[in-house]
Amino acid sequence: MDSNITAVASFLTxxxxxxxxxxxxxxxxxxxxxxxxSAVINNTTNSSISLTGGxxxxxxxxxxxxxxVSGNTAVGYGGxxxxxxxxxxxxxxxxxxxxxxxxxxxxxxxxxxxxxxxxxxxxxGNVSSFEGGGIINWGTLALNSSTISYNxxxxxxxxxxxxxTISMRNTIIANNSSSSGTSPDCGGVLNINSLGYxxxxxxSGCPFSSVMGDRLNVDARLGTLVGSPSYHPLxxxxxxxxxxxxxxxxxxxxxLLTDQRAMPRVRRCDIGAYEYQGDLYSIFLPLxxxxxxxxxxxxxxxxxxxxxxxxxxxxxxxxxxxGEYSIWTNSPEDFWVGATSGVSESNYKLxxxxxxxxxxxxxxxxxxxxxxxxWSQFYAFEIDTGGNYLISKVSGSTWTTLAAGTSDAIHTxxxxxxxxxxxxxxxxxxxxxxxxxxxxxxxxxxxxxxNLGVLxxxxxxxxxxDVRFDNFAVYPVGCSAVGTANSQIYNRSxxxxxxxxxxxxxxxxxxxxxxxPPLSK
Numbered sequence: 001m002d003s004n005i006t007a008v009a010s011f012l013t014x015x016x017x018x019x020x021x022x023x024x025x026x027x028x029x030x031x032x033x034x035x036x037x038s039a040v041i042n043n044t045t046n047s048s049i050s051l052t053g054g055x056x057x058x059x060x061x062x063x064x065x066x067x068x069v070s071g072n073t074a075v076g077y078g079g080x081x082x083x084x085x086x087x088x089x090x091x092x093x094x095x096x097x098x099x100x101x102x103x104x105x106x107x108x109x110x111x112x113x114x115x116x117x118x119x120x121x122x123x124x125g126n127v128s129s130f131e132g133g134g135i136i137n138w139g140t141l142a143l144n145s146s147t148i149s150y151n152x153x154x155x156x157x158x159x160x161x162x163x164x165t166i167s168m169r170n171t172i173i174a175n176n177s178s179s180s181g182t183s184p185d186c187g188g189v190l191n192i193n194s195l196g197y198x199x200x201x202x203x204s205g206c207p208f209s210s211v212m213g214d215r216l217n218v219d220a221r222l223g224t225l226v227g228s229p230s231y232h233p234l235x236x237x238x239x240x241x242x243x244x245x246x247x248x249x250x251x252x253x254x255x256l257l258t259d260q261r262a263m264p265r266v267r268r269c270d271i272g273a274y275e276y277q278g279d280l281y282s283i284f285l286p287l288x289x290x291x292x293x294x295x296x297x298x299x300x301x302x303x304x305x306x307x308x309x310x311x312x313x314x315x316x317x318x319x320x321x322x323g324e325y326s327i328w329t330n331s332p333e334d335f336w337v338g339a340t341s342g343v344s345e346s347n348y349k350l351x352x353x354x355x356x357x358x359x360x361x362x363x364x365x366x367x368x369x370x371x372x373x374x375w376s377q378f379y380a381f382e383i384d385t386g387g388n389y390l391i392s393k394v395s396g397s398t399w400t401t402l403a404a405g406t407s408d409a410i411h412t413x414x415x416x417x418x419x420x421x422x423x424x425x426x427x428x429x430x431x432x433x434x435x436x437x438x439x440x441x442x443x444x445x446x447x448x449x450x451n452l453g454v455l456x457x458x459x460x461x462x463x464x465x466d467v468r469f470d471n472f473a474v475y476p477v478g479c480s481a482v483g484t485a486n487s488q489i490y491n492r493s494x495x496x497x498x499x500x501x502x503x504x505x506x507x508x509x510x511x512x513x514x515x516x517p518p519l520s521k
Contacts (some may be wrong), residue, residue, distance in 0.1 A: 055070075
Protein backbone atom coordinates (compact mmCIF):
# COMPACT_ATOMS: atom_id res chain seq x y z
CA MET A 1 0.00 0.00 0.00
CA ASP A 2 1.50 3.34 -1.07
CA SER A 3 2.66 6.00 1.37
CA ASN A 4 -0.13 8.44 0.46
CA ILE A 5 -2.93 5.98 1.27
CA THR A 6 -4.85 5.58 4.52
CA ALA A 7 -6.95 2.42 4.80
CA VAL A 8 -9.09 0.72 7.44
CA ALA A 9 -10.22 -2.87 6.88
CA SER A 10 -12.32 -5.11 9.11
CA PHE A 11 -13.14 -8.82 9.06
CA LEU A 12 -10.58 -9.37 6.33
CA THR A 13 -8.57 -12.56 5.75
CA UNK A 14 -5.30 -12.24 3.84
CA UNK A 15 -3.93 -15.69 3.12
CA UNK A 16 -1.69 -17.74 0.84
CA UNK A 17 0.05 -14.64 -0.47
CA UNK A 18 3.50 -14.82 -2.06
CA UNK A 19 6.17 -12.14 -2.15
CA UNK A 20 8.06 -13.08 -5.30
CA UNK A 21 10.38 -10.08 -5.60
CA UNK A 22 9.58 -7.91 -2.58
CA UNK A 23 9.23 -8.32 1.18
CA UNK A 24 5.73 -8.73 2.54
CA UNK A 25 4.08 -11.96 1.44
CA UNK A 26 0.64 -10.97 2.72
CA UNK A 27 0.77 -7.20 3.35
CA UNK A 28 3.29 -4.61 2.15
CA UNK A 29 2.48 -1.25 3.77
CA UNK A 30 4.08 2.14 3.24
CA UNK A 31 0.99 4.16 4.20
CA UNK A 32 -1.40 4.11 7.16
CA UNK A 33 -3.15 0.77 7.60
CA UNK A 34 -5.57 -0.43 10.29
CA UNK A 35 -6.76 -4.03 10.41
CA UNK A 36 -9.62 -4.90 12.76
CA UNK A 37 -10.85 -8.42 13.46
CA SER A 38 -8.71 -9.71 10.64
CA ALA A 39 -6.28 -12.52 9.92
CA VAL A 40 -3.00 -12.62 8.01
CA ILE A 41 -2.26 -16.31 7.61
CA ASN A 42 -0.12 -18.75 5.62
CA ASN A 43 1.71 -16.19 3.51
CA THR A 44 5.34 -16.48 2.43
CA THR A 45 8.15 -14.77 0.56
CA ASN A 46 10.44 -16.02 -2.16
CA SER A 47 12.86 -18.49 -0.61
CA SER A 48 15.52 -18.00 -3.29
CA ILE A 49 16.25 -14.43 -2.22
CA SER A 50 16.37 -12.81 1.22
CA LEU A 51 12.96 -11.22 1.71
CA THR A 52 11.40 -10.38 5.07
CA GLY A 53 7.90 -9.99 6.44
CA GLY A 54 6.29 -13.25 5.41
CA UNK A 55 2.99 -12.01 6.80
CA UNK A 56 3.38 -8.22 6.99
CA UNK A 57 6.13 -5.84 5.90
CA UNK A 58 5.57 -2.34 7.33
CA UNK A 59 7.48 0.90 6.88
CA UNK A 60 4.47 3.15 7.42
CA UNK A 61 1.88 3.19 10.21
CA UNK A 62 0.20 -0.10 11.15
CA UNK A 63 -2.48 -0.87 13.75
CA UNK A 64 -3.79 -4.37 14.40
CA UNK A 65 -6.81 -4.81 16.71
CA UNK A 66 -8.38 -8.17 17.56
CA UNK A 67 -6.37 -9.69 14.74
CA UNK A 68 -4.10 -12.67 14.15
CA VAL A 69 -0.86 -13.10 12.19
CA SER A 70 -0.16 -16.82 11.96
CA GLY A 71 1.48 -19.53 9.92
CA ASN A 72 3.62 -17.23 7.78
CA THR A 73 7.18 -17.99 6.65
CA ALA A 74 10.12 -16.05 5.28
CA VAL A 75 13.78 -16.47 4.39
CA GLY A 76 15.55 -13.21 5.14
CA TYR A 77 17.02 -11.15 7.90
CA GLY A 78 13.93 -11.49 10.05
CA GLY A 79 10.26 -11.09 10.73
CA UNK A 80 8.39 -14.12 9.41
CA UNK A 81 5.18 -12.82 10.96
CA UNK A 82 5.81 -9.06 10.94
CA UNK A 83 8.83 -7.06 9.83
CA UNK A 84 8.20 -3.59 11.27
CA UNK A 85 10.44 -0.75 10.15
CA UNK A 86 7.84 1.96 10.73
CA UNK A 87 5.31 2.45 13.53
CA UNK A 88 3.11 -0.43 14.67
CA UNK A 89 0.62 -1.03 17.49
CA UNK A 90 -0.93 -4.42 18.28
CA UNK A 91 -4.07 -4.37 20.46
CA UNK A 92 -5.66 -7.62 21.63
CA UNK A 93 -3.87 -9.44 18.82
CA UNK A 94 -1.74 -12.53 18.33
CA UNK A 95 1.41 -13.36 16.36
CA UNK A 96 1.76 -17.14 16.38
CA UNK A 97 3.34 -20.11 14.65
CA UNK A 98 5.39 -18.12 12.15
CA UNK A 99 8.84 -19.33 11.07
CA UNK A 100 11.91 -17.52 9.78
CA UNK A 101 14.16 -19.89 7.86
CA UNK A 102 17.69 -19.75 6.53
CA UNK A 103 21.09 -19.46 8.13
CA UNK A 104 21.38 -16.99 11.05
CA UNK A 105 18.04 -15.30 10.46
CA UNK A 106 16.13 -13.85 13.39
CA UNK A 107 12.72 -12.82 14.60
CA UNK A 108 10.42 -15.75 13.96
CA UNK A 109 7.38 -13.80 15.08
CA UNK A 110 8.39 -10.15 14.82
CA UNK A 111 11.46 -8.22 13.73
CA UNK A 112 11.27 -4.62 14.93
CA UNK A 113 13.59 -1.85 13.80
CA UNK A 114 10.99 0.89 14.14
CA UNK A 115 8.52 1.64 16.92
CA UNK A 116 6.37 -1.22 18.17
CA UNK A 117 3.79 -1.40 20.98
CA UNK A 118 1.96 -4.51 22.17
CA UNK A 119 -1.14 -4.07 24.37
CA UNK A 120 -2.97 -7.17 25.64
CA UNK A 121 -1.33 -9.26 22.94
CA UNK A 122 0.24 -12.72 22.58
CA UNK A 123 3.38 -13.85 20.74
CA UNK A 124 3.54 -17.64 20.78
CA GLY A 125 4.87 -20.67 18.94
CA ASN A 126 7.13 -18.75 16.56
CA VAL A 127 10.44 -20.22 15.38
CA SER A 128 13.74 -18.62 14.39
CA SER A 129 16.81 -20.34 12.99
CA PHE A 130 19.08 -18.06 15.04
CA GLU A 131 17.94 -15.39 17.52
CA GLY A 132 14.66 -14.09 18.87
CA GLY A 133 12.15 -16.84 18.25
CA GLY A 134 9.33 -14.54 19.33
CA ILE A 135 10.73 -11.04 18.82
CA ILE A 136 14.05 -9.52 17.84
CA ASN A 137 14.27 -5.80 18.58
CA TRP A 138 16.49 -3.20 16.95
CA GLY A 139 14.17 -0.26 17.54
CA THR A 140 11.79 0.84 20.29
CA LEU A 141 9.59 -1.84 21.80
CA ALA A 142 6.94 -1.47 24.53
CA LEU A 143 5.21 -4.52 25.99
CA ASN A 144 2.07 -3.89 28.05
CA SER A 145 0.06 -6.74 29.62
CA SER A 146 1.24 -9.16 26.95
CA THR A 147 2.36 -12.79 26.85
CA ILE A 148 5.51 -14.00 25.04
CA SER A 149 5.58 -17.79 25.34
CA TYR A 150 6.46 -21.08 23.65
CA ASN A 151 8.68 -19.48 21.02
CA UNK A 152 11.99 -21.11 20.09
CA UNK A 153 15.35 -20.19 18.57
CA UNK A 154 18.99 -21.18 18.77
CA UNK A 155 19.53 -18.22 21.14
CA UNK A 156 16.93 -16.16 23.03
CA UNK A 157 13.82 -18.17 22.32
CA UNK A 158 11.46 -15.45 23.55
CA UNK A 159 13.00 -12.01 22.96
CA UNK A 160 16.40 -10.89 21.69
CA UNK A 161 17.30 -7.37 22.85
CA UNK A 162 19.63 -6.00 20.20
CA UNK A 163 20.18 -2.30 19.76
CA UNK A 164 17.33 0.03 20.63
CA THR A 165 15.19 -0.01 23.78
CA ILE A 166 12.67 -2.37 25.35
CA SER A 167 10.29 -1.49 28.16
CA MET A 168 7.78 -3.90 29.66
CA ARG A 169 5.15 -3.93 32.36
CA ASN A 170 2.63 -6.50 33.48
CA THR A 171 4.04 -8.90 30.88
CA ILE A 172 4.84 -12.63 30.85
CA ILE A 173 7.95 -13.98 29.12
CA ALA A 174 7.97 -17.68 29.92
CA ASN A 175 8.15 -21.22 28.56
CA ASN A 176 10.29 -20.22 25.58
CA SER A 177 13.24 -22.38 24.54
CA SER A 178 16.68 -22.15 22.94
CA SER A 179 18.35 -25.10 21.24
CA SER A 180 21.76 -23.93 22.48
CA GLY A 181 20.49 -23.63 26.05
CA THR A 182 21.46 -19.94 26.01
CA SER A 183 18.92 -17.37 27.21
CA PRO A 184 15.76 -19.45 26.73
CA ASP A 185 13.31 -16.64 27.54
CA CYS A 186 15.26 -13.48 26.75
CA GLY A 187 18.76 -12.41 25.84
CA GLY A 188 20.77 -9.67 24.21
CA VAL A 189 23.28 -6.94 24.93
CA LEU A 190 21.03 -4.08 26.04
CA ASN A 191 19.09 -3.93 29.26
CA ILE A 192 15.35 -4.52 29.22
CA ASN A 193 13.68 -1.72 31.16
CA SER A 194 11.18 -3.05 33.67
CA LEU A 195 8.22 -0.89 34.61
CA GLY A 196 7.18 -3.48 37.18
CA TYR A 197 4.93 -6.50 37.68
CA UNK A 198 6.45 -8.74 35.02
CA UNK A 199 6.95 -12.51 35.13
CA UNK A 200 10.00 -14.14 33.56
CA UNK A 201 10.06 -17.91 33.68
CA UNK A 202 13.83 -18.31 33.21
CA UNK A 203 15.99 -15.22 33.67
CA SER A 204 19.23 -16.97 32.70
CA GLY A 205 21.12 -14.74 30.25
CA CYS A 206 18.34 -12.15 30.26
CA PRO A 207 19.47 -8.50 30.44
CA PHE A 208 16.70 -7.66 32.88
CA SER A 209 16.92 -5.79 36.19
CA SER A 210 13.89 -6.49 38.33
CA VAL A 211 11.92 -3.81 40.16
CA MET A 212 8.82 -3.83 42.36
CA GLY A 213 6.37 -6.59 41.54
CA ASP A 214 8.58 -8.54 39.14
CA ARG A 215 8.66 -12.32 39.51
CA LEU A 216 11.67 -14.22 38.19
CA ASN A 217 12.24 -17.93 37.70
CA VAL A 218 8.71 -19.08 38.49
CA ASP A 219 6.31 -21.29 36.56
CA ALA A 220 3.75 -19.12 34.77
CA ARG A 221 1.36 -22.10 34.47
CA LEU A 222 0.01 -21.33 31.05
CA GLY A 223 -2.62 -23.39 29.29
CA THR A 224 -2.63 -24.48 25.65
CA LEU A 225 -2.99 -21.79 22.99
CA VAL A 226 -6.74 -21.48 22.32
CA GLY A 227 -9.26 -19.04 20.88
CA SER A 228 -9.17 -16.56 18.00
CA PRO A 229 -7.17 -14.40 18.23
CA SER A 230 -5.46 -17.10 20.25
CA TYR A 231 -4.22 -16.72 23.81
CA HIS A 232 -2.74 -18.74 26.65
CA PRO A 233 -5.15 -19.03 29.61
CA LEU A 234 -3.72 -18.83 33.11
CA UNK A 235 -4.17 -22.08 35.00
CA UNK A 236 -5.35 -22.29 38.57
CA UNK A 237 -2.55 -21.27 40.92
CA UNK A 238 -0.55 -19.31 38.36
CA UNK A 239 1.74 -16.70 39.89
CA UNK A 240 0.37 -14.27 37.31
CA UNK A 241 -3.12 -14.34 38.84
CA UNK A 242 -3.65 -11.13 40.83
CA UNK A 243 0.08 -10.49 40.35
CA UNK A 244 -0.21 -7.36 38.24
CA UNK A 245 0.01 -3.70 39.14
CA UNK A 246 -2.39 -3.09 42.05
CA UNK A 247 -3.27 0.29 40.50
CA UNK A 248 -4.47 -1.47 37.34
CA UNK A 249 -3.17 -2.71 34.01
CA UNK A 250 -1.92 0.13 31.81
CA UNK A 251 -1.49 0.25 28.04
CA UNK A 252 -0.04 2.81 25.68
CA UNK A 253 -3.35 4.73 25.61
CA UNK A 254 -4.34 4.38 29.26
CA UNK A 255 -5.95 1.76 31.52
CA LEU A 256 -6.61 -1.69 30.08
CA LEU A 257 -9.99 -2.50 31.60
CA THR A 258 -10.35 -5.76 29.69
CA ASP A 259 -7.96 -8.52 28.64
CA GLN A 260 -7.13 -9.79 25.15
CA ARG A 261 -10.52 -11.54 24.94
CA ALA A 262 -12.39 -8.39 26.05
CA MET A 263 -13.10 -10.06 29.40
CA PRO A 264 -13.02 -7.66 32.36
CA ARG A 265 -9.89 -7.17 34.41
CA VAL A 266 -11.22 -8.24 37.83
CA ARG A 267 -9.89 -7.72 41.35
CA ARG A 268 -6.19 -6.89 41.08
CA CYS A 269 -5.25 -7.32 37.43
CA ASP A 270 -3.31 -10.38 36.30
CA ILE A 271 0.08 -10.39 34.60
CA GLY A 272 -0.06 -11.02 30.86
CA ALA A 273 -2.69 -10.81 28.14
CA TYR A 274 -5.21 -13.05 29.92
CA GLU A 275 -7.32 -12.26 32.99
CA TYR A 276 -8.31 -15.27 35.11
CA GLN A 277 -12.06 -15.05 35.72
CA GLY A 278 -12.33 -17.71 38.42
CA ASP A 279 -14.15 -20.99 38.11
CA LEU A 280 -16.89 -22.21 35.85
CA TYR A 281 -20.52 -22.01 36.96
CA SER A 282 -23.63 -23.53 35.41
CA ILE A 283 -27.26 -22.55 36.01
CA PHE A 284 -29.99 -25.18 36.06
CA LEU A 285 -33.76 -24.92 36.44
CA PRO A 286 -35.03 -24.58 39.05
CA LEU A 287 -32.42 -21.92 39.67
CA UNK A 288 -29.63 -23.68 41.54
CA UNK A 289 -26.06 -22.49 41.29
CA UNK A 290 -23.74 -25.47 40.75
CA UNK A 291 -20.02 -24.88 40.82
CA UNK A 292 -18.33 -27.97 39.40
CA UNK A 293 -14.80 -28.06 40.75
CA UNK A 294 -12.64 -31.14 40.85
CA UNK A 295 -9.63 -30.77 43.12
CA UNK A 296 -6.46 -30.55 41.00
CA UNK A 297 -4.69 -32.26 43.91
CA UNK A 298 -6.35 -34.65 46.33
CA UNK A 299 -5.22 -37.50 48.57
CA UNK A 300 -7.25 -39.85 50.75
CA UNK A 301 -4.01 -41.61 51.82
CA UNK A 302 -5.13 -45.00 50.53
CA UNK A 303 -1.96 -45.12 48.43
CA UNK A 304 1.09 -45.30 50.69
CA UNK A 305 3.29 -44.08 47.82
CA UNK A 306 1.35 -40.88 47.13
CA UNK A 307 4.28 -38.70 48.19
CA UNK A 308 3.85 -37.87 51.87
CA UNK A 309 6.90 -38.44 54.09
CA UNK A 310 7.38 -41.68 55.98
CA UNK A 311 9.83 -40.94 58.80
CA UNK A 312 10.46 -42.24 62.33
CA UNK A 313 13.04 -40.43 64.42
CA UNK A 314 12.09 -42.01 67.74
CA UNK A 315 10.30 -38.91 69.01
CA UNK A 316 7.98 -38.33 66.07
CA UNK A 317 6.60 -40.78 63.52
CA UNK A 318 5.09 -39.65 60.21
CA UNK A 319 3.37 -42.17 57.98
CA UNK A 320 0.31 -43.87 56.51
CA UNK A 321 -1.95 -45.83 58.88
CA UNK A 322 -5.17 -47.58 57.83
CA GLY A 323 -6.04 -45.22 55.01
CA GLU A 324 -5.15 -42.06 56.94
CA TYR A 325 -1.99 -40.02 57.39
CA SER A 326 -0.65 -40.07 60.96
CA ILE A 327 1.56 -37.75 62.95
CA TRP A 328 2.46 -39.51 66.21
CA THR A 329 4.71 -38.17 68.95
CA ASN A 330 5.77 -39.18 72.43
CA SER A 331 7.49 -35.88 73.26
CA PRO A 332 7.10 -34.87 76.93
CA GLU A 333 7.32 -31.20 75.92
CA ASP A 334 5.31 -28.82 73.77
CA PHE A 335 6.29 -29.37 70.14
CA TRP A 336 4.84 -28.48 66.78
CA VAL A 337 5.12 -31.13 64.10
CA GLY A 338 4.44 -30.65 60.38
CA ALA A 339 4.42 -32.54 57.10
CA THR A 340 3.90 -31.72 53.42
CA SER A 341 3.92 -33.69 50.18
CA GLY A 342 5.45 -30.70 48.42
CA VAL A 343 2.27 -29.34 46.80
CA SER A 344 2.78 -25.59 46.30
CA GLU A 345 0.11 -23.00 45.46
CA SER A 346 -0.61 -19.28 45.88
CA ASN A 347 -4.43 -18.92 45.79
CA TYR A 348 -6.58 -21.88 46.73
CA LYS A 349 -9.14 -23.55 48.94
CA LEU A 350 -7.34 -26.13 51.09
CA UNK A 351 -9.32 -28.72 53.07
CA UNK A 352 -8.62 -31.75 55.28
CA UNK A 353 -10.45 -34.05 57.71
CA UNK A 354 -8.61 -34.31 61.02
CA UNK A 355 -9.05 -36.12 64.34
CA UNK A 356 -7.08 -36.90 67.48
CA UNK A 357 -6.93 -40.70 67.74
CA UNK A 358 -5.92 -40.77 71.39
CA UNK A 359 -8.29 -41.35 74.31
CA UNK A 360 -7.44 -38.00 75.88
CA UNK A 361 -8.25 -34.89 73.89
CA UNK A 362 -5.15 -32.78 74.44
CA UNK A 363 -3.06 -30.98 71.85
CA UNK A 364 -4.02 -29.09 68.70
CA UNK A 365 -4.01 -30.02 65.04
CA UNK A 366 -4.86 -28.69 61.61
CA UNK A 367 -3.44 -27.18 58.44
CA UNK A 368 -0.14 -25.52 57.61
CA UNK A 369 0.01 -23.32 54.51
CA UNK A 370 2.23 -20.74 52.86
CA UNK A 371 5.14 -22.92 54.00
CA UNK A 372 8.66 -21.93 52.95
CA UNK A 373 10.88 -24.76 51.74
CA UNK A 374 12.81 -24.82 55.01
CA TRP A 375 9.71 -24.37 57.22
CA SER A 376 11.13 -21.14 58.62
CA GLN A 377 7.91 -19.33 57.69
CA PHE A 378 4.34 -20.54 57.42
CA TYR A 379 0.76 -20.05 58.58
CA ALA A 380 -1.04 -22.46 60.92
CA PHE A 381 -4.78 -23.07 61.34
CA GLU A 382 -5.44 -25.31 64.34
CA ILE A 383 -8.30 -26.48 66.49
CA ASP A 384 -8.56 -28.56 69.62
CA THR A 385 -11.34 -30.72 70.99
CA GLY A 386 -12.13 -28.11 73.58
CA GLY A 387 -13.83 -26.10 70.81
CA ASN A 388 -11.01 -23.58 70.38
CA TYR A 389 -9.35 -22.40 67.20
CA LEU A 390 -6.14 -20.51 66.49
CA ILE A 391 -4.68 -18.98 63.32
CA SER A 392 -1.00 -18.10 63.60
CA LYS A 393 1.84 -16.67 61.55
CA VAL A 394 5.12 -18.43 62.20
CA SER A 395 8.57 -16.95 61.65
CA GLY A 396 11.41 -19.03 62.99
CA SER A 397 10.51 -19.85 66.59
CA THR A 398 8.06 -16.96 66.90
CA TRP A 399 4.32 -17.65 66.65
CA THR A 400 2.12 -14.59 66.19
CA THR A 401 -1.62 -14.96 66.73
CA LEU A 402 -3.73 -13.60 63.88
CA ALA A 403 -7.11 -14.88 65.08
CA ALA A 404 -8.33 -16.98 68.01
CA GLY A 405 -11.57 -17.94 69.69
CA THR A 406 -14.11 -20.68 70.30
CA SER A 407 -16.72 -22.08 67.94
CA ASP A 408 -19.71 -24.36 68.30
CA ALA A 409 -18.89 -25.70 64.84
CA ILE A 410 -15.99 -27.73 66.28
CA HIS A 411 -16.89 -31.30 67.20
CA THR A 412 -15.57 -31.87 70.71
CA UNK A 413 -16.23 -35.58 71.24
CA UNK A 414 -13.04 -37.63 71.62
CA UNK A 415 -11.79 -38.99 68.27
CA UNK A 416 -14.45 -37.06 66.35
CA UNK A 417 -13.61 -35.84 62.83
CA UNK A 418 -13.53 -32.14 61.98
CA UNK A 419 -13.28 -30.80 58.47
CA UNK A 420 -10.96 -27.78 58.28
CA UNK A 421 -10.81 -25.43 55.30
CA UNK A 422 -8.60 -22.45 54.53
CA UNK A 423 -9.51 -20.27 51.57
CA UNK A 424 -6.70 -18.00 50.48
CA UNK A 425 -6.91 -15.30 47.81
CA UNK A 426 -3.88 -13.03 48.02
CA UNK A 427 -3.78 -11.53 51.50
CA UNK A 428 -7.37 -12.56 52.29
CA UNK A 429 -7.83 -15.62 54.51
CA UNK A 430 -11.12 -17.33 55.34
CA UNK A 431 -11.14 -20.18 57.87
CA UNK A 432 -13.92 -22.78 58.09
CA UNK A 433 -14.71 -25.65 60.44
CA UNK A 434 -17.19 -28.21 59.13
CA UNK A 435 -18.10 -25.76 56.32
CA UNK A 436 -18.96 -22.97 58.77
CA UNK A 437 -16.98 -19.72 58.48
CA UNK A 438 -15.31 -18.99 61.82
CA UNK A 439 -12.74 -16.32 60.93
CA UNK A 440 -11.78 -13.98 58.10
CA UNK A 441 -8.73 -11.78 58.10
CA UNK A 442 -6.06 -10.22 55.95
CA UNK A 443 -2.32 -10.78 56.19
CA UNK A 444 0.20 -10.09 53.42
CA UNK A 445 3.33 -11.37 55.14
CA UNK A 446 3.76 -14.50 53.03
CA UNK A 447 2.20 -13.82 49.63
CA UNK A 448 2.73 -15.95 46.56
CA UNK A 449 3.58 -19.61 46.40
CA UNK A 450 4.04 -21.70 49.50
CA ASN A 451 3.84 -25.38 50.30
CA LEU A 452 0.68 -26.85 51.80
CA GLY A 453 0.57 -29.44 54.56
CA VAL A 454 -0.70 -30.63 57.93
CA LEU A 455 0.28 -29.77 61.47
CA UNK A 456 0.01 -31.04 65.04
CA UNK A 457 0.94 -29.42 68.35
CA UNK A 458 1.66 -31.73 71.26
CA UNK A 459 0.64 -31.07 74.84
CA UNK A 460 3.00 -31.00 77.80
CA UNK A 461 2.96 -34.17 79.93
CA UNK A 462 0.67 -35.96 77.46
CA UNK A 463 2.72 -38.35 75.37
CA UNK A 464 1.67 -40.74 72.60
CA UNK A 465 -0.51 -38.21 70.79
CA ASP A 466 -1.66 -39.60 67.44
CA VAL A 467 -3.30 -37.14 65.02
CA ARG A 468 -4.92 -38.55 61.87
CA PHE A 469 -5.58 -36.74 58.60
CA ASP A 470 -7.76 -37.74 55.65
CA ASN A 471 -9.18 -36.31 52.41
CA PHE A 472 -6.52 -33.63 51.93
CA ALA A 473 -7.48 -31.60 48.85
CA VAL A 474 -6.65 -28.37 47.04
CA TYR A 475 -9.40 -26.58 45.08
CA PRO A 476 -9.56 -23.39 43.03
CA VAL A 477 -10.66 -20.32 44.97
CA GLY A 478 -14.44 -20.00 45.02
CA CYS A 479 -15.34 -23.68 44.78
CA SER A 480 -18.44 -24.53 46.80
CA ALA A 481 -18.98 -28.13 45.69
CA VAL A 482 -16.24 -30.57 46.58
CA GLY A 483 -15.60 -34.12 45.53
CA THR A 484 -13.98 -37.11 47.15
CA ALA A 485 -10.23 -37.24 47.44
CA ASN A 486 -8.80 -40.30 45.73
CA SER A 487 -5.01 -40.00 45.71
CA GLN A 488 -4.52 -38.68 42.21
CA ILE A 489 -4.10 -35.58 40.12
CA TYR A 490 -7.45 -35.06 38.46
CA ASN A 491 -7.65 -34.70 34.68
CA ARG A 492 -9.34 -31.42 33.89
CA SER A 493 -9.89 -29.36 30.76
CA UNK A 494 -6.64 -27.98 29.26
CA UNK A 495 -7.56 -24.44 30.32
CA UNK A 496 -8.07 -25.39 33.96
CA UNK A 497 -5.54 -28.19 34.45
CA UNK A 498 -2.76 -26.91 36.70
CA UNK A 499 0.75 -28.24 36.74
CA UNK A 500 1.26 -28.40 40.48
CA UNK A 501 4.74 -28.25 41.94
CA UNK A 502 5.29 -31.76 43.26
CA UNK A 503 8.29 -32.89 45.28
CA UNK A 504 8.12 -36.56 46.21
CA UNK A 505 11.06 -36.09 48.57
CA UNK A 506 9.33 -33.35 50.56
CA UNK A 507 10.45 -33.44 54.16
CA UNK A 508 9.02 -32.98 57.60
CA UNK A 509 9.66 -30.48 60.36
CA UNK A 510 9.19 -30.08 64.07
CA UNK A 511 10.33 -27.69 66.75
CA UNK A 512 9.84 -26.69 70.36
CA UNK A 513 7.08 -24.22 71.13
CA UNK A 514 8.74 -21.36 72.96
CA UNK A 515 6.08 -18.66 73.01
CA UNK A 516 2.87 -20.29 71.86
CA PRO A 517 1.70 -23.43 73.69
CA PRO A 518 -0.99 -25.61 72.14
CA LEU A 519 -4.60 -24.68 72.63
CA SER A 520 -5.48 -27.46 75.07
CA LYS A 521 -3.60 -28.33 78.25
